[in-house]
Amino acid sequence: MSTDSFLTISDLSAGYGDARVLHGVNLSVGRGEICAILGPNGAGKTTLLRALSGAVWTRGSVRLDGAGLARRSPDAIARRGVAHVPEGRGTFMPLTVEENLRLGAFTRRGRGEVEADLDRIHGYFPVLKTRLRQVAGSLSGGEQQMLAIGRALMSRPRLLLLDEPSLGLAPLVTRELFRIVRTINEQERTTVVVVEQNAHLALDIAQQAHVLESGRIVLSGSADEIRADEQVAQSYLGYRV
Amino acid sequence: MAGFLQQLVEGLGAGAVYASLALALVLIYQFTGIVNFAQGEMAMFSTYIAWQFTVAGLPFWLALVLTLAVSFAGGMLIERIVIRPVEGAPELTVVIVTVGLFIFVNAAAGWIWTFLIKDFPNPFPGGAVEAGGLSVGYSTLGVLAVVAVVMGLLYLLFQHTKVGLGMRAVAANPDSARLVGIRVGWMLALGWGLAATVGAVSGILVAPLLFLEPNMMGGVLIYAFAAATLGGFDSPAGAVAGGLTVGVAETLAGAYVGFIGSDLKVGVPLAIILFVLLLRPQGLFGRAVVERV
Numbered sequence: 422m423s424t425d426s427f428l429t430i431s432d433l434s435a436g437y438g439d440a441r442v443l444h445g446v447n448l449s450v451g452r453g454e455i456c457a458i459l460g461p462n463g464a465g466k467t468t469l470l471r472a473l474s475g476a477v478w479t480r481g482s483v484r485l486d487g488a489g490l491a492r493r494s495p496d497a498i499a500r501r502g503v504a505h506v507p508e509g510r511g512t513f514m515p516l517t518v519e520e521n522l523r524l525g526a527f528t529r530r531g532r533g534e535v536e537a538d539l540d541r542i543h544g545y546f547p548v549l550k551t552r553l554r555q556v557a558g559s560l561s562g563g564e565q566q567m568l569a570i571g572r573a574l575m576s577r578p579r580l581l582l583l584d585e586p587s588l589g590l591a592p593l594v595t596r597e598l599f600r601i602v603r604t605i606n607e608q609e610r611t612t613v614v615v616v617e618q619n620a621h622l623a624l625d626i627a628q629q630a631h632v633l634e635s636g637r638i639v640l641s642g643s644a645d646e647i648r649a650d651e652q653v654a655q656s657y658l659g660y661r662v
Numbered sequence: 663m664a665g666f667l668q669q670l671v672e673g674l675g676a677g678a679v680y681a682s683l684a685l686a687l688v689l690i691y692q693f694t695g696i697v698n699f700a701q702g703e704m705a706m707f708s709t710y711i712a713w714q715f716t717v718a719g720l721p722f723w724l725a726l727v728l729t730l731a732v733s734f735a736g737g738m739l740i741e742r743i744v745i746r747p748v749e750g751a752p753e754l755t756v757v758i759v760t761v762g763l764f765i766f767v768n769a770a771a772g773w774i775w776t777f778l779i780k781d782f783p784n785p786f787p788g789g790a791v792e793a794g795g796l797s798v799g800y801s802t803l804g805v806l807a808v809v810a811v812v813m814g815l816l817y818l819l820f821q822h823t824k825v826g827l828g829m830r831a832v833a834a835n836p837d838s839a840r841l842v843g844i845r846v847g848w849m850l851a852l853g854w855g856l857a858a859t860v861g862a863v864s865g866i867l868v869a870p871l872l873f874l875e876p877n878m879m880g881g882v883l884i885y886a887f888a889a890a891t892l893g894g895f896d897s898p899a900g901a902v903a904g905g906l907t908v909g910v911a912e913t914l915a916g917a918y919v920g921f922i923g924s925d926l927k928v929g930v931p932l933a934i935i936l937f938v939l940l941l942r943p944q945g946l947f948g949r950a951v952v953e954r955v
Contacts, residue, residue, distance in 0.1 A: 499841055
């Protein structure tokens, strides 16, 4: 565990209606770190991210840089610097690429900064620059994922939540995407929590990793430790050590 | 030929009124997926407020501005108090709530102002522009101009302001809108406020042509439904195009189809609703909803 814990989750339970999905999750993420959440389908990985961004009911505590986030509304949490790129990307399909990006900066003031950030996003994702006037619905899956991440970055997030960024993308596109996420993390010191089925990719860019099963953390450690764990290797990496 | 053009112009004038109420319907449908059956009654109530202001001695245009402001606030309040509790409820529940709102507003207007008809001042001068055998009344021109201005303002709001962008984001994807920090509830209330304001304009345009009474918008609402159905319930530009088309179709049918005349004119919008739903349910400018499973 990092000494300087930026995101601290204590005894967090969460779910939908009567169904409790998370059962007392504890974990912490250091400032500027990438943290990977691994686990089988239905383990509660997506619910964990949704609990962090306020989209489901929660019990327990979530602290970002000391300030409580739990039980605030999603829009209030977003305004406190949490950017959630949901599963399925959540782009505004009928709106143009540029409008999608500008919506990322919706809660910010200062026009000049927003323009500068648009340039910054174009630097990470040059393909978006050529598509600014197109509606988001016309983009390919990979471009939409880039747009979703670009939109999240437009809010200058303190915490970036990525839910299955590789879903439905070709392997080459996925690799490129993860390379960019690592670049963003290195250049902007943005703390990242990434949920990912593709454990190899996630462990390659993460410093910390946690394995979630049936709504509980069953294993935590550095990315290298998790990679070396025999159980994980069998379940998620597809080979024996 | 001149007679035909004359009918066409009359039709456009009538259509502009339908277009403005259809615009109000579409504004609410876009943001909330709710078909607001009370839209006409809200417009009627706003018109009574305008009448009250003019009776109190205010000049017409000042009364108009005040009425629009009151309508905007009233629309937001209705969303917060009446609609918010049934947000996310099954469609039928919401429909019944707006029908209830219809009856409530209608009865409230009758209770406050009685069901006796009242004269409503026409803001436009009488007389007409004569050109090439064509006579276009100032009030027809005025109505068309007002609807054009309303359209233009809405366009500016939605395409060139940050609030407008936020409202379109809510219409496109409310969950994602929350994730970028937009207060979705307020945007929905804003949508209802805008719709009530646009509706108030249509009521004030209708009142001088008919008379002011609590049931005056009933017929107009049917035309507005036809306009919105024809143009597509999710397209503001479609609502206006639909309104103008319905107005022209109704006028031409009344003038040239012998058995329709002025008595059966109200059948025209109903026939339009029926045929659009049969042939192209999403309307001319609407997007077909595809449910992906």
